Amino acid sequence: MVVVALNEKEEKIIDLIRDNPFISQKELSEKIGLSRSAVANMISGLVKKGHLLGKAYVINENRPIVCIGGANLDTRYIVKDQLRFELTNEVDTRYSVGGVARNIAENLGRLEEDVQLFSIVGNDMAGHLIKSSSKEVVDLREIEVIENQKTGSFIEVLDQDENVVMGMADVEIYNQLTTTWVIKHIETIKRAKFIVVDTNCPKETTEYLMYLAKEKGIQMIIVTASIQKVFQLPDDLSDVVIYSKNNEIEAYLDQPVQTDEELKQAAQSFVDKGVEAIIIAKDSEKTVYACQDKMKIYHNPFGKNKTYEWGTNEAMCAAVIHYQLKGEDIETSIRAGLLNGYYTAQEKCIVRPNLSVKRLQMDLEKYEASK
Numbered sequence: 101m102v103v104v105a106l107n108e109k110e111e112k113i114i115d116l117i118r119d120n121p122f123i124s125q126k127e128l129s130e131k132i133g134l135s136r137s138a139v140a141n142m143i144s145g146l147v148k149k150g151h152l153l154g155k156a157y158v159i160n161e162n163r164p165i166v167c168i169g170g171a172n173l174d175t176r177y178i179v180k181d182q183l184r185f186e187l188t189n190e191v192d193t194r195y196s197v198g199g200v201a202r203n204i205a206e207n208l209g210r211l212e213e214d215v216q217l218f219s220i221v222g223n224d225m226a227g228h229l230i231k232s233s234s235k236e237v238v239d240l241r242e243i244e245v246i247e248n249q250k251t252g253s254f255i256e257v258l259d260q261d262e263n264v265v266m267g268m269a270d271v272e273i274y275n276q277l278t279t280t281w282v283i284k285h286i287e288t289i290k291r292a293k294f295i296v297v298d299t300n301c302p303k304e305t306t307e308y309l310m311y312l313a314k315e316k317g318i319q320m321i322i323v324t325a326s327i328q329k330v331f332q333l334p335d336d337l338s339d340v341v342i343y344s345k346n347n348e349i350e351a352y353l354d355q356p357v358q359t360d361e362e363l364k365q366a367a368q369s370f371v372d373k374g375v376e377a378i379i380i381a382k383d384s385e386k387t388v389y390a391c392q393d394k395m396k397i398y399h400n401p402f403g404k405n406k407t408y409e410w411g412t413n414e415a416m417c418a419a420v421i422h423y424q425l426k427g428e429d430i431e432t433s434i435r436a437g438l439l440n441g442y443y444t445a446q447e448k449c450i451v452r453p454n455l456s457v458k459r460l461q462m463d464l465e466k467y468e469a470s471k
Contacts, residue, residue, distance in 0.1 A: 165294045330352045
């Protein structure tokens, strides 16, 4: 669904209907100075655009969480025996739909949040799979199919101990996530209560979304997608919340980010840049949270996972957003994020299939009771 900006007359109709949902087309035509047939056509257009819901002229006041960025097919090859280069290795192959923005959206959807995913895919098997996956919990109507482009893909090779040996990404399609593309969807984005964008988006696109968020008073969250893509963070990071990983921040700052003190120093660098807050995760082991008046390291009560961790940062981000929307404090929200990341890794899935509002609350209560 392509959404275009409202013109002056359409905005006037919306204002009049908001003031009086039972206003007649005759009254609308008199107040706006158009014929009844012209008003009828405009109302029909507003219904198609999603600004009005049906013939009763009910205004769509829904404010979804909007996730913008990567939606790709992930493939992981786990070598069964000792890895031998230049020879054939037997592997255990695992496929999943992935992409940072997509993963966050699915987590949020499973937590019963109203969420829309904005991304692009190719007209291929992977693209069709993405457009059909998680549609029960995520609004996927804003995923656009681009002809003559390949859906983004990500491949990792892991040794028998599940340590990453090599990673490969074919994500050229995300260069199409331009400001022009955003403007096509601007009316829906302007209604968001959160904008979550990953750094698969070009820097200029993220900068434009930051401008839009500030103009409309919308909370803006940026999630880094990889070591390579972390450099697509905007230069001006004022008033945004950032989620990242320690190895990505190491590359960005060109300094070690391993110990508690190093995590704090890295976080302070972003606070000094004017971010509203930053969360840097070191695997599922620990996380630093920093803002202008707070700096704290949060340790996972269960320690670090012993297996490779898939989707933990996305799980963390979604759980924190969910608990913040519930009105919980940052302490509770981050603990929920750590737990969601930890249990996601235990499932060896990008998004844990048993995730629900009840399940995550039980995880949190179980942890609180064990303290």
